[in-house]
Amino acid sequence: MSTCKKLLTELSSYLDNELDSDLRVEIETHMRRCPDCHIIIDSTRKTVQIYRGCDAYEVPTSLHERIEQAVKMHIEKSTGKC
Amino acid sequence: MAAPDIAPPNPLFKSLDLDLVHRAKEGDVASFSELVSRHERKIFRLTQHITGNREDAEDALQEAFLKAYTKLDQFQEGSQFYTWLVRIAVNESLMKLRKRRNTPFTISLDEPLESDDGLIPREIGQWEDNPESKFAQQELREILDQQLKSMPEAFRTVLVLRDLEQISTEETARLLEISVPAVKSRLLRARLHLREKLNKYFERGKSA
Numbered sequence: 001m002s003t004c005k006k007l008l009t010e011l012s013s014y015l016d017n018e019l020d021s022d023l024r025v026e027i028e029t030h031m032r033r034c035p036d037c038h039i040i041i042d043s044t045r046k047t048v049q050i051y052r053g054c055d056a057y058e059v060p061t062s063l064h065e066r067i068e069q070a071v072k073m074h075i076e077k078s079t080g081k082c
Numbered sequence: 083m084a085a086p087d088i089a090p091p092n093p094l095f096k097s098l099d100l101d102l103v104h105r106a107k108e109g110d111v112a113s114f115s116e117l118v119s120r121h122e123r124k125i126f127r128l129t130q131h132i133t134g135n136r137e138d139a140e141d142a143l144q145e146a147f148l149k150a151y152t153k154l155d156q157f158q159e160g161s162q163f164y165t166w167l168v169r170i171a172v173n174e175s176l177m178k179l180r181k182r183r184n185t186p187f188t189i190s191l192d193e194p195l196e197s198d199d200g201l202i203p204r205e206i207g208q209w210e211d212n213p214e215s216k217f218a219q220q221e222l223r224e225i226l227d228q229q230l231k232s233m234p235e236a237f238r239t240v241l242v243l244r245d246l247e248q249i250s251t252e253e254t255a256r257l258l259e260i261s262v263p264a265v266k267s268r269l270l271r272a273r274l275h276l277r278e279k280l281n282k283y284f285e286r287g288k289s290a
């Protein structure tokens with residue numbers, strides 16, 4: 001397996017700090033010599049960073065009320081039975 | 083039976099989830115409403131990212147909270163309420179997907195999609211140094227929403243759990259009923275897929 005391909009296979013584990021040190025050193029050494037792999041690692045790291053930074057979503061009032069209504073209806077149904 | 087009055091929010095806001103769960107279990111609906119308010123925004127993001135569809139995301143959100151309420155007595159107070167809620171919301175979202183596709187979740191994702199071809203990057207360009215500062219949050223959200231939709235759902239789901247919710251690989255595997263190596267493989271492919279899609283927005287010197 002070429003080093004570029006190996007690096008690609010281990011990319012996720014590398015970013016998550018899950019590699020043993022030998023493999024890590026091998027990847028970092030290769031990265032310094034291979035501009036493409038350097039770019040792939042850098043842009044994938046940034047991709048994860050961007051995705052993690054994504055804000056929580058605003059819930060419209062109508063949707064929030066719908067949820068509360070559904071819970072209330074459930075309560076009424078389950079207490080109204082007896 | 084009339085719903086109990088909403089308690090003054092201040093002390094409730096500061097309470098921990100478990101206090102609220104405890105009170106909700108004893109029949110205090112206001113405490114459950116407070117739990118909804120605390121978590122609905124994050125859970126909505128999750129259902130939106132997994133279903134890739136606004137209507138399904140709204141329904142899944144509602145059903146997740148309703149299910150959480152009806153199953154509250156099954157919640158183990160020693161565990162984390164939010165994680166428990168995430169599990170329910172993921173299942174509700176997957177059910178929406180299944181219904182829409184009319185196919186089981188475990189579609190033929192193990193074959194062509196997990197071949198090495200999908201791994202080979204096509205777009206290779208140096209990215210900006212602070213890519214996230216290039217767009218306003220709202221714009222970024224629209225970009226991500228749109229690009230996630232084009233991602234196979236099995237990849238998307240793993241990405242949401244691992245990178246957004248930061249749930250461990252093992253827990254993700256349990257939740258989705260797939261193996262740990264499958265989680266890792268799908269996460270790698272999901273990240274590479276998203277990288278490829280985002281390249282045009284963040285490559286240095288490009289204005290997209």
Ligand SMILES: [Zn+2]
Nearest residue numbers: 003004034037
């Ligand atoms: Zn290389």
